[in-house]
Amino acid sequence: MTERVDAAERMLDLVIALSHTRHRMTKADIRAKVKGYGSSSSNDAFERMFERDKEHLRDLGIPIVTLTDAVHEDEIGYRIDTAAYSLPPIDLSPAQMGVLSLASEVWQDSAFASSARRGLTKLRAVAGGTTTAAPGVALRVRGPDPAMGELLQAIAERTPVRFTYRAAYSGETTVRTVEPWRVHARDRGWYLVGHDRDRDAQRSFRTSRILGKVERAGQPGTVSIPDQRPATPERVFHTSVRLAIRPESAAALRARGTVVSSIETPVGVRDVLTLDVSDVGYLADEVAAYGQSVLVLDPPELRDAVLTRLRAVAVLGGTA
Structure with a gap:
């Protein structure tokens, strides 16, 4: 069985092939030489796939031009106009490279980690310099979800x-x-x-x-995307949360919430922090990482989610 090639990889291979061809590539050349097209079940399936990819790349600003041969005028070929596709010289200051290095760390725990590293490496290669993010500084932004x-x-x-x-x-x-x-x-x-x-x-x-x-839930090419950017979500639902936090700890939580009082607990005096969150599951991951420094007062669903994570860690550590 032929290995399935996803659309992003197929279009990247197409860009590489059309950028490096000496003159042009016909559809027959593309189907035979570009990874992902040879597995087409029929000529019609190949035609649909290629036309869809070609239009998508043009929408991204990649200049695919159509050429005919002086001898075989009815045989159409394609290539990328590299002169129109070339980027101007990139000149980034050390501070700008530092910001990009810091931003790349957002993706370090996601499926895009390797892509972020490759992109940053290429920028450093053309812009010069080896500036990285300041030691000990990292963006605490959760990466994309599995979907x-x-x-x-x-x-x-x-x-x-x-x-x-x-x-x-x-x-x-x-x-x-x-x-x-x-x-x-x-x-x-x-x-x-x-x-x-x-x-x-x-x-x-x-x-x-x-x-x-x-x-x-359907065939490729059947979704029509509006030209204008769709409106952002009209409503974001929030859950009110109350946490009991050890004094002078959990600075990231304190920055997003409000300390409203203090209470006496079996483990000492705690500050009571309130904040609104749009996803209890995300907050449970963060609260669990603080261990005993943060106790959940409300809501019960957050408390249960945190306990579930802590018990899973205890089992992995062989302490449960």
Whole structure:
């Protein structure tokens, strides 16, 4: 069985091939030589795949030009106009490279870690300098959720998707069929924006509330993405949280919340901190990392989530 090549890899190989061809590549050349096209089940399937990829690359600003041969004028070929595609010289200051180095650390625990490292290495190669982020400084931003890779590929292929989703306001779990348009970051989370076929309207979905695997629900090329950027989520649902924090600890939590009082606990005096969060699961990961320095007062679902994580760590450590 021929190994499946995802759309992003296939289009990258196409860009490389069309950039390095001496004159042009015909469709027959592309199907025979570019990884991912040879597995097409028929000429029509190849034509659809190639036309879709070609238009997507042009939408990204990659100048694919059409050429004919002086002898075989009816045989069309393609190549990338490298002169129009070349970037101007990149001149980044040490401070700018430091910011980019720091930003790349956002992705260090995600599926995009290797891509971030490669991109930063290439920038350093053309811009000069070896500036890195300050020692001990790291952005504490959670990377994309597991569903992100499938969603981005579905957007690139313009393919509808189906997934199980847990609503923020009710906790109800439903299966949704969506034509994906874009993803964006907001309120410490990632959102998918698209057309919900079940509601026949634009909807936004926080990717951390997608349960299980994202599945394809149609054929590639069947999703029409609006030219104008869709509106961001109209509502972001928040949960009120109360934490008991050891004095002079958990600075990141204190920066986002408000200390309203102090209480006496079996382990000493604690500051009572209140804050609103849009995803209890994300906060549970953070609170669990503080161990005994942070106790959850409310809500019960956050307390249970933190205890679940701490018990899992105890089992891994052989202490439970």
